[in-house]
Amino acid sequence: MRQKIVAGNWKMNNDLKESLKLISEVANMVTDEVSNDAVVIVSAPFTNIYALDQWKTGSSAVDKIKLAGQNCCWEESGAYTGEVSAKMLKSIGADYVILGHSERRQYFAESNSQLAKKVDLALKHELIPIFCVGETLQEREQGIHFDVIKSQLKEGLYHLIKSVFKTVVIAYEPVWAIGTGLTATPEQAQEVHAYIRQLIAEGYDEETAESVSILYGGSCNPSNAASLFSQKDIDGGLIGGASLKSRDFTDIIKTFNS
Numbered sequence: 001m002r003q004k005i006v007a008g009n010w011k012m013n014n015d016l017k018e019s020l021k022l023i024s025e026v027a028n029m030v031t032d033e034v035s036n037d038a039v040v041i042v043s044a045p046f047t048n049i050y051a052l053d054q055w056k057t058g059s060s061a062v063d064k065i066k067l068a069g070q071n072c073c074w075e076e077s078g079a080y081t082g083e084v085s086a087k088m089l090k091s092i093g094a095d096y097v098i099l100g101h102s103e104r105r106q107y108f109a110e111s112n113s114q115l116a117k118k119v120d121l122a123l124k125h126e127l128i129p130i131f132c133v134g135e136t137l138q139e140r141e142q143g144i145h146f147d148v149i150k151s152q153l154k155e156g157l158y159h160l161i162k163s164v165f166k167t168v169v170i171a172y173e174p175v176w177a178i179g180t181g182l183t184a185t186p187e188q189a190q191e192v193h194a195y196i197r198q199l200i201a202e203g204y205d206e207e208t209a210e211s212v213s214i215l216y217g218g219s220c221n222p223s224n225a226a227s228l229f230s231q232k233d234i235d236g237g238l239i240g241g242a243s244l245k246s247r248d249f250t251d252i253i254k255t256f257n258s
Contacts, residue, residue: 003213004229005169005236006253007041007068007130008243009098019048020055023065025246027056030064036256038236041130042243043068043098046084053093068096068130071104074117086118086125097122098238100132100156102175112155119156123164130238131157132217133196134173146195153199162204170196170214171238177218178240186227186234189216193233222251229255 014022023042030040044052046069056062073083089097099122100115115131122129133152135145149172157168172192174184184192193214201209216228217238228234236256242248 002211002235003169004036004038004256005041005213005215006038006239006249006256007043007096007098007169007171007215007237008239008249009043009070009101010045010244011070011103011240012045013244014044014048016048016051019044019052022244022246023052023055024059026249027059027065029246029250030253031060033250034064034253034257036253038253038256039066040064040253041066041068041096043070043096046070046089046092046094049089049094050092056093066095067093068098069094069127070098070101072097072099072118072122072127074114074121076121086121086127090125090127094127096130096169097127098130098132098171100152102132102134102173102178106175112152115156116159119160119168123160123167128167128169130169130171130215132171132173132238134175134217137176140174140176145192149192149196150199153196154203158203162208165200165204166208166211168212170212171217172196172214173217173238175218180219183219183221183224184216186224186231189218189228190231190233193231197233220252222248222255225252225255 069089072086099118104110133149135148197209213235215236215238220237221242
């Protein structure tokens with residue numbers, strides 16, 4: 001059975017004090033109000049992950065919330081000023097790492113081949129990649145969004161053997177729906193999630209396709225989470241803005257209770 005996952009991507013928000021306050025609020029709500037088995041992930045700025053891990057270890061939420069990095073370098077170590085390595089993230093308490101987020105692809109020109117290297121280093125250091133794919137508005141309007149997603153998936157992940165591929169989480173981001181207030185309809189999101197699952201079945205097999213969790217990552221919020229998560233191939237969400245509000249984030253997690 002595929003894991004249900006709700007991952008909050010805080011992006012470049014929250015200093016240390018703010019991060020500790022937010023995770024404390026989320027942890028209290030998750031412990032008191034959430035009865036499902038969904039995996040809850042918080043992806044904080046890497047400067048705050050160690051403190052969050054230390055706080056989490058001393059709380060009742062130690063097993064309820066997992067931590068993720070927002071990116072890692074494509075190299076193990078070296079003269080890469082400003083980068084953070086997979087090994088570093090693992091050493092400070094991260095369990096997951098987001099790779100290929102649309103903002104990284106857009107602002108930092110990350111290529112599929114570079115992301116394949118990041119995936120390998122993440123896995124080497126026992127971090128689970130949350131690998132993002134998705135199309136821009138222009139690509140969707142041109143009718144090439146399926147081709148774009150296919151290239152991102154095949155060039156970034158298909159070098160993995162089947163047993164390793166099964167450990168990866170995939171997030172579909174319609175780039176045109178991130179931070180714009182727009183959201184793909186449940187039907188649009190399901191169509192792409194089903195296509196991704198079909199691609200996995202073609203590249204590997206049906207059993208592998210049915211084992212991989214695929215998240216929706218485009219302006220998911222408490223008002224639309226239920227309709228999105230009820231779709232056959234949507235296993236949760238990669239949440240941006242709504243994850244910065246503890247009540248909104250928890251309400252999205254609680255969607256799996258219904």
